[in-house]
Amino acid sequence: MKAWEKNIRKVVPYTPGEQPKERDVIKLNTNENPYPPSPKVLKAKLELERLRLYPDDKAKILVDALADYHNINADQLFVGVGSDDVLAMSFMTFFNSEKPIFFPDITYSFYDVWADLFKIPYRTKTLNDRFEIVAKDYYEANGGIIFPNPNAPTGLAVDLSFIKDILEHNQDVVVIVDEAYIDFGGMSALSLIHQYENLLIVRTYSKSRSLAGLRIGYAMGNSDLIKVLNDVKYSFNSYTLNYPSIVLAAESIKDDAYFKKTVEKVIHTREWFEKELTRLGFTYPKSSANFVFASHKTVPARKIFEAAKKEKIFVRFFDKPRIDNYLRISIGTDEDMKKLTEFLEKMVMM
């Protein structure tokens, strides 16, 4: 080993779902929205000559639009380059205790990567055998808590009383609720930020707003939390969001009717698809997200995953303990899901 190698920060990176190069695939592996962004976004006017200048470091038009939409003050809102950026900044800002942070054993697989990257001690808490988060596991002393609601990749949501219970038992640490999928079901904990100054809610444009390619995420919480988050951001990179992203993200917020309509369509398709899964002998936790986490009673998940890929149908398979017989299937258009159902029908009859 070379001497300088001792001083390298070595990390095992997060592996995102595959982004196949071909366009003619049925892509149900990274929970993107099957519908295009709002026509308001598609028709927005960009003055591209402005790219000569640095963008607005405060992303004011976007922060104001989001604050207005959620009925909070601009100083209660932080924006970043996708919620991954917002979450990474939050780990760096809020999780600096010697005590371990807690999150579920089956959850968004980026949490342990950030914890390792920033050398944050952590302990995972085992979901029960129905894949539910157990509140009591989070009563012990810790350095912070994070979980998605609805959880990923299970799709299961907790109710507000559950989140209140976690907050009541954890008033000395920051509690982050990652609401990446909240628009598809479950109750947002946003109203609780007025009551609990240690609660941070994180949202993304990547799923319900059909803008994964734009990279926009945001956090909402007490203005003191937002201030320190901004201090860290400005100590790292002042200009995170670029000019086109700020404009297009603000446009998206103006079209609530379109947003609600597409979210409704995804939920409707999900309900149809869940019935089909049941008919074909699959089981799954009741989903509150834009994906279903399904397991078949006889056909192994890995086999379905590999066969589906040959048919150019991409779903997500996690080769991890407890969940290696499950597939996380994003909800696509009705047409996508009909084709997938026909494929699954053949698989389970073989």
Ligand SMILES: *Cc1c(COP(=O)(O)O)cnc(C)c1O
């Ligand atoms: C997709 C996802 C994110 C990241 O979303 P981006 O905004 O695209 O970075 C964060 N948390 C969970 C639970 C997710 O599923």
